Amino acid sequence: MRKKMNKMNKKTIDSQRYIAIMAAVLIIAVVIAPTLTAIETEIPANASVPNIAPSFISLSIPDDSADPGYQVINPDPERNKTVRLEVVLCDMNGHDDISNVNANITGPSPVDPFTLKLNRTLNVSTAVYEGYFNMSHHKQGEYTITVRAHDKGGMSSQAELNFT
Structure with a gap:
């Protein structure tokens, strides 16, 4: 047991x-x-994010003709012709890193430089800017819009659009 x-x-x-x-x-x-x-x-x-210059996604103005390229037509030279420029920009450091966007137009007649304003944001890195310029009483011919975008870190980039 x-x-x-x-x-x-x-x-x-x-x-x-x-x-x-x-x-x-x-x-x-x-x-x-x-x-x-x-x-x-x-x-x-810790992560270091380098400053990257803004990049252009698109530049556009209303096209007044079906012909290739952009045409700005003022049917009545006695009236003002205001043209809207739309620019879509991307900055990998965030759209709020873009500090200013300026446009300069060269061609047969002088056009005053202008600043584009923020119109709307598309996402965290992409935004739409717009600006207006006057094409009244201007000579016919080839014009070039040069747009420069600057960011808060001192980087910049530019893009061009041609129109007649």
């Missing part, structure tokens, strides 16, 4: 050890492991 009791006690002790080991593993899994994971995700990191 004693041998049977010793065997039973040994089985009970083995079962209790097993339960204790499993409880310890469970405590480690539930309490300590998430703490270690949280510690690992809180490691500080």
Whole structure:
């Protein structure tokens, strides 16, 4: 009988050890492991984002003719002809990094330079700018609009659009 009791006690002790080991593993899994994971995700990191110049996605003006290229036609030279210029710009440092957008027009007749204003944002890096210029009483011929975009970091880029 004693041998049977010793065997039973040994089985009970083995079962209790097993339960204790499993409880310890469970405590480690539930309490300590998430703490270690949280510690690992809180490691500080520094990133340097270089300044990148704005890039032009598009420049457009209303086209008054079906002919190839852009045509600005003033049917009545005695009346003002105001033309809208739309520019879509992207700055990988964010659209709010763009500090100013200016346009200069060269051609047979002088056209005053002008500044384009923010019209709307398309997403975090892209925005639409617009500006207006007057083409009343101007000589016919080839004109070039040169648009320059500057950002707060001192970078700039330019694009051109030709019209007649």
